[in-house]
Amino acid sequence: MRLLHSFAAGRTSLFRALGRRHFSVAAAGPSEELSRRNYANNVSEYNTVVSSITSQRRYFLLRDVYDDMMLDGLQPTRDVFHSLAVGTMRGSRLQDAFFFRDQMKSMGLIPDVALYNFLISTCGKCKNSDQAIRIFEEMKKYGVKPNGQTYVCLLNACAVGGRSDQVMGIVRDMTADGASLNKFCYAGLIIDQKNKTPVTQDTAAKIIELVEQSKGWSPEGLTNTAENSMLGVSEEELYNMPTAEYVSRRGVFFNRQLTVYHVAFHACADLRNVQATETLLEMLKNDGKIPDIFIVMQVMRCYLLSGDLDKGLKTFEEYLDSGRPPTIDLFVTLVEGxxxxxxxxxxxxxxxxxxxxxxxxxxxxxxxxxxxxxxxxxxxxxxxxxxxxxxxxxxxxxxxxxxxxxxxxxxxxxxxxxxxxxxxxxxxxxxxxxxxxxxxxxxxxxx
Structure with a gap:
């Protein structure tokens, strides 16, 4: 009886979150009663529910939905597990990600390369490079061949912790497999430099050097985005770029070709290095590019974090005077700084x-x-x-x-x-x- 009580309480939380269906209370039989209390009746509907919860950022409910699916006697498909993996990645819920992976394997479904990429990305979000390496080794154990995206996910997961030894090992493995470094690899190398401890005097110089080296990057062998696009996951999100949330935003002046510059400006703002930030601005100008709104925000952040209110405010006002459309992020950056x-x-x-x-x-x-x-x-x-x-x-x-x-x-x-x-x-x-x-x-x- 207590178990039934607990189950009912769990369902109530989901009804509140998802919006309960309204059926006639004069239900005559068990099937009508089941329809009345359920918010999903088949695997496809449950997959839609998972996607809805993820879009609402209510990632803590993913396990509840999965449990309800099991109690309804429905067998999750590979597509459902992919949706769950995306949800746990976006919510940085590493334990849930491992749970769903183990559930998938217990049903005889070996995770494919796309799902492993999501798992490695989740490790990166949670700053757990050791687990990312273990996931990569597990892939090889099960005979799942890593693709270019796997290596970039792994590189960026290790870069978050400033694990340069691991990062350089991944770069060697990539080049040994015949893959060229692309812009997201250079972005990962910059993130690695920023996160290395202690920060040295030449950290900013190395970041600027990597920006210069990246200008000859090649996309060959690393573009395999069909699975991610189908699930609405951009490469910026998969690789945990600081620009991930801006990529799909409408009305935002955002240049995806400037990925390496984005990460470099973001790193220099975190380091509060005004000189490096102004060097990057000059480099961008020499390349014939103009700063997009993300870069403007990072320039503002750098000045403001360094205590220079005047230059931070001036950068803000110059953007507004340029006639380009502002976003709320610009105002919030100035307020916080x-x-x-x-x-x-x-x-x-x-x-x-x-x-x-x-x-x-x-x-x-x-x-x-x-x-x-x-x-x-x-x-x-x-x-x-x-x-x-x-x-x-x-x-x-x-x-x-x-x-x-x-x-x-x-x-x-x-x-x-x-x-x-x-x-x-x-x-x-x-x-x-x-x-x-x-x-x-x-x-x-x-x-």
């Missing part, structure tokens, strides 16, 4: 930028708003007005920030010794408690 160090002028600039963003009818998504609220809530002095402003913007659109963002905001309010009966503090504490209960964090400590 302006808050570095929580200087009075920076916090003021952040609020001004948020107002300009609203004036252009750009609205924060749940993720963007949560990220900004988390940063703004770290302000220890001042009036906490930026954090309050971001919170009000989100709540005005009935958006609830993530639990970490709400927790940081709540603690920031408490640090200011606001009375317990303050309306803002009361509303925030209620949402905070609700989120803790929802995600199993338990009740908060009462002072």
């Amino acid at each position: 302006a808050m570095v160090g929580y200087t009075p002028r920076g916090m003021e600039l952040a609020q001004e930028t948020l107002n300009k963003m609203n004036a252009r009818n750009f609205f924060l998504s749940p993720r963007m708003g949560s990220d900004l609220l988390l940063v703004a809530s770290g302000e220890k002095t001042g009036g906490f007005t930026t954090a309050n402003f971001i919170w009000d913007m989100m709540r005005a659109r009935k958006i609830t920030p993530s639990l970490p963002a709400v927790e940081a905001y709540y603690k920031g309010l408490k640090d200011r010794e606001i009375p317990e009966d303050d309306p803002r503090l009361f509303a925030v504490s209620k949402i905070y408690d609700d989120l803790r209960l929802r995600f199993g964090a338990g009740p908060r400590q009462r002072n």
Whole structure:
């Protein structure tokens, strides 16, 4: 009886997430009752449900859908496992990815090269290069021949951890197999340089050198994207490029031919190396290219992370004055960068930028708003007005920030010794408690 109770509770969460079908309650037989409570009736419908959950970024529900499929006595096909692998990759859910791989093998289905590529990519997202190497060895054990994409996935998975020994070994294996380095390989080599520890004085010089070397890259032998395209996975996403989320965005001035430059500018921004960033801008100009919006964002990030508000703001304004269409990402980059160090002028600039963003009818998504609220809530002095402003913007659109963002905001309010009966503090504490209960964090400590 308890098992049935548990199963019913699990189904309820899925009904809420997916939207329960409405059937007549006057069901006469078992088949009608099954139809009434199910949200999918066959393998094809379950595959659609998996894709829907992935598109909604509700990756934590993938195991629930799979369990329901098993309880309904349906045998997953290779296509279903591919969809599940894509979902776990996008959600960085490594344990779920291994679970689905093991389930697939237990049913006599050997993972194909595309699925192994998704698994290796997931390892890269989770910064687990050792597991990526094990997956690669497993492929060879089962006689699954790696393709060009496998090597690039593996290279980038190792690059995330700055494992240069592994990265160079993969490059040697690729060239031994007759494959040439393409732009994503050079991007991986740049990521590897950025992530090596400790950072040395010649790190930026090596990044610039790799950009120069990449200009003769060859796409031969490494383009095998049919399976990925069918599942809506771009190469940028498969290889965990920092540009992955911008590739399929409409209305974004984004040049896919500048992949190596994208990664190089992103790396130099993370390293806060203004000189290298300006060298890259000069190189881009000499190549007859103009910075797309992603590159502009990285230039802004570099200046702002380095504490140069003036140059960061100037880069932002020059882009707006160019007549090219802006995106909300441009505004969010300036807001987040302006808050570095929580200087009075920076916090003021952040609020001004948020107002300009609203004036252009750009609205924060749940993720963007949560990220900004988390940063703004770290302000220890001042009036906490930026954090309050971001919170009000989100709540005005009935958006609830993530639990970490709400927790940081709540603690920031408490640090200011606001009375317990303050309306803002009361509303925030209620949402905070609700989120803790929802995600199993338990009740908060009462002072």
